[in-house]
Amino acid sequence: MPDADRRDTQEKGFLNHMADKEQGPGRSSRAGKLPEAEKKLHEAVCVLLVELCERFTFFGIVCNMILFCTAKLGYCSHQAAMVNMGFVGTSTLTPVLVGWLAEYLVGRTKLVCICMFLHFLGTALLPVVSFPFEDVHIDRRHVLLTLPKREQKIVFYFALLTASLGIGGIRAIVCPLSAYSLEDCGPKELLSFFNWFHWLVNLNSAVVFVSISYIQQSVARNLGFLIPFVSGLMAMITIHMVRGEMIYKPKTDSSLLTTFGVIFSALKTGCVRYRYLSTAVASWLDHAKENHGGHYSETQVEGTKSLARLFPLFTFQILYRACIMQIPSGYYLQTMNSNLHFGGFVLPVAAMNVISIVPLLILVPILECINSWLFSSKDTGHSPTIYIVVGHFSAALSVMAAGFSEIHRKRFPQVEQTLSEELLLVSSMPCFHLAPQYILLGVAEALVTPSCSLLSFWLVPERMRGISMHFLALFNGAGCFMGALFVQTAHTGTQGIWFPHLLHEGKLERFFFFLASLMMVNTLGFWAIAHRYNNLHEDCTNGFRGSLPGEKLLKHKKAIKHYNSVLESSPILSPVEKT
Numbered sequence: 001m002p003d004a005d006r007r008d009t010q011e012k013g014f015l016n017h018m019a020d021k022e023q024g025p026g027r028s029s030r031a032g033k034l035p036e037a038e039k040k041l042h043e044a045v046c047v048l049l050v051e052l053c054e055r056f057t058f059f060g061i062v063c064n065m066i067l068f069c070t071a072k073l074g075y076c077s078h079q080a081a082m083v084n085m086g087f088v089g090t091s092t093l094t095p096v097l098v099g100w101l102a103e104y105l106v107g108r109t110k111l112v113c114i115c116m117f118l119h120f121l122g123t124a125l126l127p128v129v130s131f132p133f134e135d136v137h138i139d140r141r142h143v144l145l146t147l148p149k150r151e152q153k154i155v156f157y158f159a160l161l162t163a164s165l166g167i168g169g170i171r172a173i174v175c176p177l178s179a180y181s182l183e184d185c186g187p188k189e190l191l192s193f194f195n196w197f198h199w200l201v202n203l204n205s206a207v208v209f210v211s212i213s214y215i216q217q218s219v220a221r222n223l224g225f226l227i228p229f230v231s232g233l234m235a236m237i238t239i240h241m242v243r244g245e246m247i248y249k250p251k252t253d254s255s256l257l258t259t260f261g262v263i264f265s266a267l268k269t270g271c272v273r274y275r276y277l278s279t280a281v282a283s284w285l286d287h288a289k290e291n292h293g294g295h296y297s298e299t300q301v302e303g304t305k306s307l308a309r310l311f312p313l314f315t316f317q318i319l320y321r322a323c324i325m326q327i328p329s330g331y332y333l334q335t336m337n338s339n340l341h342f343g344g345f346v347l348p349v350a351a352m353n354v355i356s357i358v359p360l361l362i363l364v365p366i367l368e369c370i371n372s373w374l375f376s377s378k379d380t381g382h383s384p385t386i387y388i389v390v391g392h393f394s395a396a397l398s399v400m401a402a403g404f405s406e407i408h409r410k411r412f413p414q415v416e417q418t419l420s421e422e423l424l425l426v427s428s429m430p431c432f433h434l435a436p437q438y439i440l441l442g443v444a445e446a447l448v449t450p451s452c453s454l455l456s457f458w459l460v461p462e463r464m465r466g467i468s469m470h471f472l473a474l475f476n477g478a479g480c481f482m483g484a485l486f487v488q489t490a491h492t493g494t495q496g497i498w499f500p501h502l503l504h505e506g507k508l509e510r511f512f513f514f515l516a517s518l519m520m521v522n523t524l525g526f527w528a529i530a531h532r533y534n535n536l537h538e539d540c541t542n543g544f545r546g547s548l549p550g551e552k553l554l555k556h557k558k559a560i561k562h563y564n565s566v567l568e569s570s571p572i573l574s575p576v577e578k579t
């Protein structure tokens with residue numbers, strides 16, 4: 001009996017403590033809620049503004065990099081494509097690295113200042129490369145200040161590296177997904193958020209591709225890289241203005257190193273036990289548990305197991321991302337070698353990217369209506385895997401259409417065309433004939449990216465969501481580098497025939513057909529495993545996401561809070577029953 005009395009006393013004390021904690025804010029004046037709401041709205045607007053400014057900077061650097069590398073630095077077409085894809089891949093991976101540094105080595109506040117400086121330095125060095133510094137007059141003397149090619153390339157690569165590190169810091173520290181307070185959102189709300197988030201990002205990129213590409217290419221190509229500099233400066237000023245409220249500090253329950261440690265510990269222990277003991281376990285990751293000879297707790301291993309369930313999904317995104325990387329590489333080269341004249345006006349090469357963005361801007365409101373209808377059913381849980389399958393198939397069709405467009409383009413006679421003061425021999429085929437491949441890839445992005453983000457965020461415990469999004473970024477970055485590897489392999493293996501410098505002298509269509517065949521196999525492979533992610537509600541209710549002991553304890557505490565609030569506010573219970 002003394003133990004039972006002690007437990008009753010502890011439970012009553014805990015309930016009273018929770019009641020005081022819940023009533024504390026309620027005793028304050030309700031007028032204080034409005035400033036708090038305004039503060040959260042201010043923070044959300046600032047985070048979104050910084051996100052858009054950073055994307056403006058990123059797309060401003062990417063949009064005409066191939067034209068700059070070929071016309072200014074003298075690169076071959078495949079080298080310029082690889083540089084562009086390498087920069088995109090590096091900018092995708094750096095948030096993962098910077099996020100780890102912020103948690104374990106440097107600290108978030110100090111590291112965000114370092115990343116802002118790197119971002120400023122990179123965007124400031126890019127004009128140094130693009131400026132020829134011609135027509136400079138010193139003491140009535142005309143001076144030409146041009147960097148040698150070797151130094152120019154060194155400065156260019158250093159600027160790209162520092163800019164990508166700065167971009168990674170802004171994305172990881174200032175604008176992580178956890179800063180948008182998505183913890184209490186359901187699948188429908190999360191998919192809606194990801195849809196509109198990517199809609200805003202792509203609307204921003206459409207403005208960049210039209211405005212900056214035209215300035216860089218036609219009006220003042222040497223001033224073009226100043227626009228990313230100004231955009232980055234604007235983002236840094238915004239961070240400085242609200243740095244106290246904007247720098248989000250996430251929970252440190254799990255880490256990328258812990259996840260990798262669980263995997264390696266399971267592999268090591270599993271190999272030893274298979275060789276000497278041959279002990280059977282439910283999952284190979286269970287070998288990392290302490291009660292199976294590993295070094296990690298059950299909570300850490302179970303979280304890693306839920307994440308490992310998504311590895312097939314991540315793997316099938318690698319080849320898809322390599323196809324998406326054809327927009328700033330293969331498709332760009334096709335457009336650059338087509339007739340850009342339209343009604344006496346020379347279209348910017350990167351402006352064709354807008355054609356791939358328009359389907360996304362149109363489809364998002366339509367998908368919102370479809371999702372509202374699908375998620376309204378409570379009997380079956382709707383999963384967006386069908387969107388991913390259709391998106392992958394659309395990407396395969398896009399690359400295949402690019403191959404046929406390349407055959408069609410080379411049938412037109414060649415004409416002279418001036419781009420960035422460089423005279424090029426291009427096909428007389430109007431560039432709008434390439435629109436179908438851009439549209440199909442835009443449809444793929446509208447379907448795949450928000451759906452993958454939803455599955456990566458929802459199908460893991462709350463404490464593992466940040467790690468899951470990091471792994472998605474790692475695999476997306478791997479897809480960018482795989483695209484660059486495909487280009488290099490195709491160019492080297494075929495002696496420049498499959499990815500030539502001069503498109504009319506090679507067989508670029510063979511590269512597209514090869515990539516389309518790989519993407520079709522990738523689509524069928526994901527279709528075969530899509531049933532693993534079919535029912536979101538079943539995963540939620542049957543214990544998948546709530547199976548960890550920590551989350552069960554958290555739910556128990558929330559239930560106690562709710563029970564206590566009912567006791568305090570219910571007029572039905574008598575004072576004797578409340579005690």
